[in-house]
Amino acid sequence: MSHTAQFYIDGRWVEPASPRWFDVIDPATETPFERLALGNADDVDRAVAAARRAFESWSATSVAERVALLKRVLRVYERRYDEFAELMRREMGAPITFARNGQAARGTAHLNALIEVLENFAFEEQRGSTRVVLEAIGVCGLITPWNWPVNQIVVKIAPALAAGCTMVLKPSEYSPLSTLLFAEVLDEAGVPAGVFNLVNGDGPGVGEAIATHPDIDMVSFTGSTRAGVLVAQAAAPTVKRVAQELGGKSANILLDDVDLEAAVTRGVAACFTNSGQSCSIPTRMLVPRHLMADAAQIAKRAAETYRVGPTDDPATQLGPLVNRSQFERVQMLIQKGIDEGARLVTGGTGRPAGLDTGYYAKPTVFADVTPDMTIAREEIFGPVLSMLAYDTDADAIAIANGTDYGLAAYVQSGDLDRARKVGRALRAGGVHLNYPPADFHAPFGGYKRSGNGREWGEAGLREYLETKALVGYGDA
Structure with missing residues (x-):
């Protein structure tokens, strides 16, 4: 993987500010096979600044433009499908048959579902004399786990793009390679500079910087309930939205x-x-x-x-x-x-x-x-x-x-x-x-300590939208 020593920020592969190094280990052999650069708050600052600059223009794009982009992403993903399966086999130990038929298949399934949702979604609705408008929430921090690497990034990145949001992604350091490949897919599909940004790192070094950042409007986190509590606590002072999919029994x-x-x-x-x-x-x-x-x-x-x-x-x-x-x-x-x-x-x-x-x-x-x-x-x-x-x-x-x-x-x-x-x-x-x-298309998320947001399909798209009421707008 050619980009393990780099981050994707503002439409380019860039060098980390001051990297620490992490061995990516094949769990089937217990041996390292890649070295991953881990970032810090300075890298997050650069990525957030790029996302903030890109937000005004990206949030103003039409639904048709976003649908066209997601369809290009799907086509590139399908062409590189076997690469995704092989990387998930190596980085998190998925048997190759399951990596192909289970892990990699989730990428195409969620992209297809989200495209269908976006093509039929009403971003505006008339209620009496009030016009209710759904708008992109802003810059989103996305933090994903290692167990379903592609599934978890797609169910965050795709609806964020569909909503008109820009984003900074921190995948798990234990399964980063398939995410780096997905960044290549987004780049080839023509995602505008600054709309998608990727900073690898661990929780204390990058996850906390995302959760606390004053210019991030929303954090979507998937992981353990213990880590979810820490993310919510870190996000609270800036009163950003926090959507969480946590543990289960x-x-x-x-x-x-x-x-x-x-x-x-x-x-x-x-x-x-x-x-x-x-x-x-x-x-x-x-x-x-x-x-x-x-x-x-x-x-x-x-x-x-x-x-x-x-x-x-x-x-x-x-x-x-x-x-x-x-x-x-x-x-x-x-x-x-x-x-x-x-x-x-x-x-x-x-x-x-x-x-x-x-x-x-x-x-x-x-x-x-x-x-x-x-x-x-x-x-x-x-x-x-x-x-x-x-x-x-x-x-x-x-x-x-x-x-x-x-x-x-x-x-x-x-x-x-x-x-x-x-x-x-x-x-x-x-x-x-x-x-x-x-x-x-079914909403995915939990009650109690399993979280407080929903992903997949229309419910996943709505997590990235704010509601504006134009009162006195008049009849449609």
């Missing part, structure tokens, strides 16, 4: 009328998505008490079919965790589950057999987990499923809602009306009924 309620074999097997698959490194996946499976023994055996069979291995092997289903710190955290939480009395059905601590190098975790299932156990309360971010028993539908709803998080929830039932009724009672931003396909 999503429940998957299997009602007693399900096809148990299918429901459990698909639940294991959903929990193991991205090697368990997703905030919205169903990591708590709630099972009728009288079905727990059978469900645990089904989960065991399903988990033990997963192939863990080299990320360049097309047959690999689960890759390594992203770094040593995450690997050690997952090992600690698996041990916690054992120590606190959960029944280990399969997996456990340590690496899978034959994988002595790489941050690989065993596909793990616990049964007879109780709601007070650590593995039922804390986000693990690894291929670990916790199975909890319940007695009634009301009991299942109470257990599902009995968490600080509220990002997603899942309900499986042979009766769709019954699933709908339970779904309405769940305190989560996205409730998935009977394992539906992804809907890239």
Whole structure:
């Protein structure tokens, strides 16, 4: 990657003001393969100044111009699709088949959805004698995580561009390479100078500078709840808008009328998505008490079919965790589950057999987990499923809602009306009924400590808009 020592500011690749260096490590081999320049507040100042200069002209562009730009971005992205997949395989350990079919595919899916939204979106509306106008909020600071690198930058950059905003992006230092490639895509697509700016860095060096900057009007942050609190605190003195998508501990309620074999097997698959490194996946499976023994055996069979291995092997289903710190955290939480009395059905601590190098975790299932156990309360971010028993539908709803998080929830039932009724009672931003396909127009975001904004589709676009009322405007 030719730009790891540079930032993209004001339409050019530039040298950092005073770089620190960070080794980008392949989690499958535990070896560095790139050196990344990390920036500081001086780099953020340059990027914000460029974004501020570009805002007046970019915010005045027509919808047709923005649609045309997003379509050019999509075309360039599609041409470089395989490069994105390969970089995400190396930087965060996504198996190549999943990198192509899951990770890289999110870029095209979200761009297509956002283009459709923008082509049909009303930026003005007449309400009596008042004209309600939606305008770009201004300069946006975008801070993204490592686990879905392209997905997370596209769901921020695309709606910001569509709204007429300018921006400064700080991706995770653990998965920066696909973001640098996306900057190349934006440059080739003709994004005007200063509209998009990229500064690599860590939280204290660049993230804090973005959150506190007086010339940034909005911060969109995706990451841990702990880090989200720090971002909100840093942003508060300048009263900027803060949109956050944070952690999750999503429940998957299997009602007693399900096809148990299918429901459990698909639940294991959903929990193991991205090697368990997703905030919205169903990591708590709630099972009728009288079905727990059978469900645990089904989960065991399903988990033990997963192939863990080299990320360049097309047959690999689960890759390594992203770094040593995450690997050690997952090992600690698996041990916690054992120590606190959960029944280990399969997996456990340590690496899978034959994988002595790489941050690989065993596909793990616990049964007879109780709601007070650590593995039922804390986000693990690894291929670990916790199975909890319940007695009634009301009991299942109470257990599902009995968490600080509220990002997603899942309900499986042979009766769709019954699933709908339970779904309405769940305190989560996205409730998935009977394992539906992804809907890239559906609002994505959480309740409680899972955040306070929405991404994807029209809801994502609205996060980057301010509302102006022209009172006394007269009839349309």
